[in-house]
Each structure stands twice: as C-alpha cells, then as structure tokens.
Amino acid sequence: MAEKKISDLFHIRTRFLRSVHLERDFQDPSTLSNYIVTDFVRSCIERMARGLKPRSGQRAWRLTGDYGSGKSSFALLLAHWFAGQESKFLPQIRSAVNSRQLGVSRPHFLPVLVTCSRQALGTSILKSLHWALSHLYGRGTKSKLVLEVQRLLDAEAVPTDDQICQLICKVNTCIIADAKSTGLLLILDELGKFLEFAALYPQRQDIFLLQLLAEAAARSGDEPFFMVCLLHQGFNAYTDHLNQSAQREWEKVAGRFEEVVFNQPVEQVAIVVASALNVSTQDIPRVKTIELKQAMEMTLALGWFGSAQRKILLESAACLYPLHPTVLPVLIRTFRRFGQNERSLFSFLLSNEPFGLQAFSGRSTRTEDMYRLHDFYDYVRTNFGHRLASQSYRNHWNLIDAIVESFTTEDELELNIIKTVGILNLLLNDGDLLPTEEALICAVAGVDHTTQKRVRVTLEKLRQGKRILYDRGRARGLCVWPHTSVDLEEAYADACRAINASQRTATFIMDSLETRPVVARRHYIETGNLRYCEVKYCSVIELLEFVDNQTTDADGLIIIPLCETLAEREEALKIVKRTELKAQPSLLIAVPQPLDSLASFVQEVQRWEWVAKNVFELQGDKYAREEVSRQRAITRSQLEKRLQSFIGWNQLNGPMMLAWFHKGRPLTVTNGRQLLEALSRIFESL
Ligand SMILES: Nc1ncnc2c1ncn2[C@@H]1O[C@H](COP(=O)(O)OP(=O)(O)O)[C@@H](O)[C@H]1O
Ligand SMILES: [Mg+2]
Known part of the structure; x- marks a missing residue:
C-alpha cells in the first residue's frame, strides 16, 4: 500500500482558501455554509444588535482586527442577517443570530456593500448605492432615486461631503417610506485603504465624510441608518505622518464610531483553523x-x-x-x-x-x-x-x-x-x-x-x-545576540526626545530641492533657440521682494514660495494673483501645498541622524551600525519621495501638486509634460 501523506488527512474546506470579498460573496448564498459561530462572534452579534433597538444611538461601528481574522466573513453574516435572510440560516448560525432571542424585531435593511480602495470614499459609496438601489427598484423602472445618485456620480464638480451625506439620508427616508426596507446598512470594508489615501492628501479633508455619516447614523432614530467599517488597525496607525492638529481631527472622527476589537481569543482561532x-x-x-x-x-x-x-x-x-x-x-x-x-x-x-x-x-x-x-x-x-x-x-x-x-x-x-x-x-x-x-x-x-x-x-x-x-x-x-549590543529601540526613543518638533521644514529641505534650470524643449527643437528658466525658492515673506526685483541671467524665472502652513499658502496665493504681474511675462510662480505635512518625514531623518552621531556604542557594534545607516537611507529616501511628489516638476507623467501662475492668472499645468509645453508657448509669444 502506498504510504499515506500528511496532506491525505486534510479535507480542506475551500471557502478558507481565499479571503472574503463582500460584494462578490454576498451574491453567493453558499459562502456562509461553513461559517463557524465562535463565542466571540456571538458576543459581537449581541453587542451590535443593540443598534437595532428603536431609536438606538449605537449605529456607527468600526471593527478593527488583523488580516484574515474574519472581519469580512463576519460582515457578510451581518449583511445577510440585516437583509432579512435569517430564516435561511443553517442551525449553527441561527442559534446565535436570532432576532427574537436578541430582543429586536427582524431587520430588513438594504445592504450597501463597499470595498474601499485608494480613492475618494464618496465615489465608492455612490457607486455601490447606485447598484443596490437599481436592484431594489428593479431594472426596468428608472426610479427617481437611482437617477439622483447617477446625477451626482456624473456631475462635473466633485460632490461635496454634505451633498453625499444628504443624499444618503434622503435615500434612507425614501426606501423606508416606500416600505422597501427598514433602512440602509452601509458596510465599508478595507477602510484602511481609503485612510491611506486620505492621509496622503490631508488637504482634501476626505476624512470628514466619515464623520458626517457616523453622526447621521447615530442620530437616525426612527429611520435607522446603520454603518459598519472594517479595518485592520486603529485610525491612528494611518496618521503617523500627519501633523498634530490633523491627528487630533482623525481621533475625533474615530471617536464617532463604537469600536469592536476583532481579535478572536486564541482557542477560538484554533477552532477555526481546525x-x-x-x-x-x-x-x-x-x-x-x-x-x-x-x-x-x-x-x-x-x-x-x-x-x-x-x-x-x-x-x-x-x-x-x-x-x-x-x-x-x-x-x-x-x-x-x-x-x-x-x-x-x-x-x-x-x-x-x-x-x-x-x-x-x-x-x-x-x-x-x-x-x-x-x-x-x-x-x-x-x-x-x-x-x-x-x-x-x-x-x-x-x-x-x-x-x-x-x-x-x-x-x-x-x-x-x-x-x-x-x-x-x-x-x-x-x-x-x-x-x-x-x-x-x-x-x-x-x-x-x-x-x-x-x-x-x-x-x-x-x-x-x-x-x-x-x-x-x-x-x-x-x-542570538549578546545583550551588550546597542538597543536601537532605546536609542531611537532618546532621539525622539532630543529632536525638537517645532521647526520650519523649509530650512531642512532646502538642500534637497531641485534647482537645475528647465529648458523649453519643443521651442528648442522647432526654433533652434535654447531658452531656459532658472528655478528659485524663497519663503512666503520673501516672495513679494523676489517678484518685484526679479533678477536672472536666464530667459525666464520660476519662483517657488515654500509655504509652511495653510495660512502661508493663502498668503502666497494672494500675491501671485496681483495685477502688476501682467507686466512680467517671463515669470512663473508655482505654489506648493503646505510643507508642514512633511514635518514628520523630516523628523524621522533627523532622529536617525541624531542616533548615528550621538550613540557612541555603535562603534563597537557592526550590526547596529549597519542598521542605523540603513534606517538613515530609508528615511532619507522616503522624505525625498514625498518632496518629489510635493514640489517635483521634473517627472513627466506623475501628477503635480503645485499650483502654477503666470501673469497673475492660474495656468493649467498638472504634470511635467504640460509644464514644458507651457514654457514653449510662453517663449514663442515672447
Ligand atoms: N468564523 C469563521 N468561520 C469560518 N470561516 C472563517 C471564519 N472566520 C474567518 N473565516 C475564514 O477565514 C478566511 C479569512 O477571513 P476574512 O473574513 O476574509 O478575514 P479578514 O476580512 O479579517 O481579512 C476566509 O477564508 C474565511 O472564510
Ligand atoms: Mg477582509
């Protein structure tokens, strides 16, 4: 007889082979067939059921847990229950998810399932809402609500948070009035992806849509609107690189949600693994x-x-x-x-x-x-x-x-x-x-x-x-290493204490900024004249002086005022729109986003430089020394990357975050290619 392999003893349940994808798996009723209701899952159900009680304020939830801990599967269960599928559940699930025993009336919500990505949240929600409503009202009849969502999606201007939130509340009221359902259940899976996006572009203030929605859910009273977010770490894990006031804002938004820490006790993980x-x-x-x-x-x-x-x-x-x-x-x-x-x-x-x-x-x-x-x-x-x-x-x-x-x-x-x-x-x-x-x-x-x-x-x-x-x-x-080696964690903590947070980012990054002149390429190819612009940086205070006394040996000049804060940026934006600039056709001004959001990157670099300079024991510890130089290189390159995306104009295709002005008027330049084009045009007309 052939020898038995260990794998012959497994009868792997295929549903475990891939992680759950909400929108896709909700359509497939068999996905819940092997779902195991652990005591932990049971306790989560009991907690969240409180939000179903009349006029409950507990209707905005966030579930935080590791990858693979079963958040999406749990959300799937919740979605089926809320959608009124309770009677179809297998006995092992019914024993835990039983509205009568939980003391609430059977829900009949309309699930709006969203798997977030690195893009604006509003758009993702509207798309799923559109899909859910089209199905609710049937394909043939173009309901007014569906059209309204469509209109917002198609609108040229990006819809505001208020518009989106108001529309969601309106939909909620309407579907209840039409006796189509008891309310909306909005589930945002992989919210972390969206938070990464929001943290990358803090000036867009995308995070506030979450706050509006959470508040609407908590206040939804007789017209319940239920909202559940899934993410694999706390909000604060995404805010490392934001400035302190932004960090506090995020904390406030997170505080609007009831939190469930979705980490199953180890013996219950053992059961699921088994x-x-x-x-x-x-x-x-x-x-x-x-x-x-x-x-x-x-x-x-x-x-x-x-x-x-x-x-x-x-x-x-x-x-x-x-x-x-x-x-x-x-x-x-x-x-x-x-x-x-x-x-x-x-x-x-x-x-x-x-x-x-x-x-x-x-x-x-x-x-x-x-x-x-x-x-x-x-x-x-x-x-x-x-x-x-x-x-x-x-x-x-x-x-x-x-x-x-x-x-x-x-x-x-x-x-x-x-x-x-x-x-x-x-x-x-x-x-x-x-x-x-x-x-x-x-x-x-x-x-x-x-x-x-x-x-x-x-x-x-x-x-x-x-x-x-x-x-x-x-x-x-x-x-495996002797304890005489340098404790880098401690050294880093010392560095954090030693490096002062409140300093101007601009002074630190000046040396890393790109100052090579920019050549108007097409103009050169077509006319044979080599025309180029010099690039100068200044503070916002110096901007006026730079503009009034522009001196350059080049054919044109690009000035970039380094704004530290939003207030400084506003200031710069006033100066660049002055009518006097009409008379200076060879001058371009590019206003960057406030630099204070780079502060934490600068600090990281400074900390590791501090460690390299001040921890003398590194001399005798090759591993730690190598580690420190690796950290220095990593943090430097992170800073440079961020800087590049903030102020860089020389990448041809990537998006540019600079606002450009010429002769007191905005200039549409969103990438490096367009900048070269614009320069060629300007030199032609000169
Ligand atoms: N209670 C459970 N019963 C059965 N399978 C589960 C359970 N919890 C998690 N799983 C399985 O574990 C895998 C990971 O779960 P998933 O919900 O995708 O995790 P997360 O969303 O937290 O990353 C999936 O294959 C899922 O089917
Ligand atoms: Mg998941």
Missing part, C-alpha cells in the same frame, strides 16, 4: 495523537496560550495535526504583527507557499516529524524576510537572519535550536512567548525524554562552548 484543515483525526497514528496532547499540556504550562480555555485546546490538539502546539500562538502573533492582506494565517495553512504547511505535508505520516517552530522560521525567512528587513530596528530581523545564516554546523539539532530562538527573538518585544530553556525543550524535543536530554546538552554547548546563544535571564530568555 475547521479549515478538517483533518481526519482517526487516521493520525495513535502515538502522535497522544504526543500532540502531551505537547499541548506542556505548551499550556509555558503560559503561551495565556488565559485561553484549556479544555478546548487539549481537545483540538490532534485536529491541528501536523502543527506542533507551540506553533499556533507564534503563528497568530507573527501574522498579527507582520501579516499583510495576501499573507495571512490562512495563506500559511492552505496555500502552497514555500515552507508553509502544505509544502510540509507532502511528507509521510510515518516519519516522526511535526511542523515545528524551526520550520516556521524558514517560512518567515522566505516569505516575509524582505518586508521585515525594512523595519528591522524594531524587530531585529536583519541581525537574526545574519546570525542564523552564518552559523555552520553538522548537527541538525543545533540548527533547529538556533532557528527556534531566532523566530522567538523576532517576537521579543511582546515579552510573553519567550525562548526559555523549557520552551525550547518543548518546541524542539517535545515529550521524548532522550531528545529532551540532548536538547539540554546542546543548549549548554551553544551557550558556553560556541557562545552563540546568550542568556538574558528569566524575563527575556535566550537570545
């Missing part, structure tokens, strides 16, 4: 079942599952085969901290990524192996390494990777131990999954006494003999 793998436990060799359970006991004793429910975990130990019990908490933590949309817990479990679970499961069930932490180290290195490297001063990845890679040994056990310590050192800052001696014995050796002994001996050898593992006491466990 359901995804759907292992036929009766086919696992008996010795392994016993071993898994004992290993789970040991892991519980390490405290790695926190206060999770023992009983459930012991029962599911075999259902997680071939995952060693120490792997699950590390998996959850790693994906929580470093996961991305496509790389979530489920992609590790179910897709064919190198060193992932599926790749491992090609092995025979008869070998002794389980998927252990050192295997996961290889997975992380191959699939995450690149990303970890760019933020490594916090997670020490470059250091860990360099040490593990340069470690040579004939003894596989030694390597497995080093890798296990390495992956746990990556999570060092969390402070609870510690590579103590007992933890390593459990993770590497499991329950076998002879191997346990060997691990003990090897650990001693790696510490005393080879000096590759360093003991940092009970509070921190073992570590």
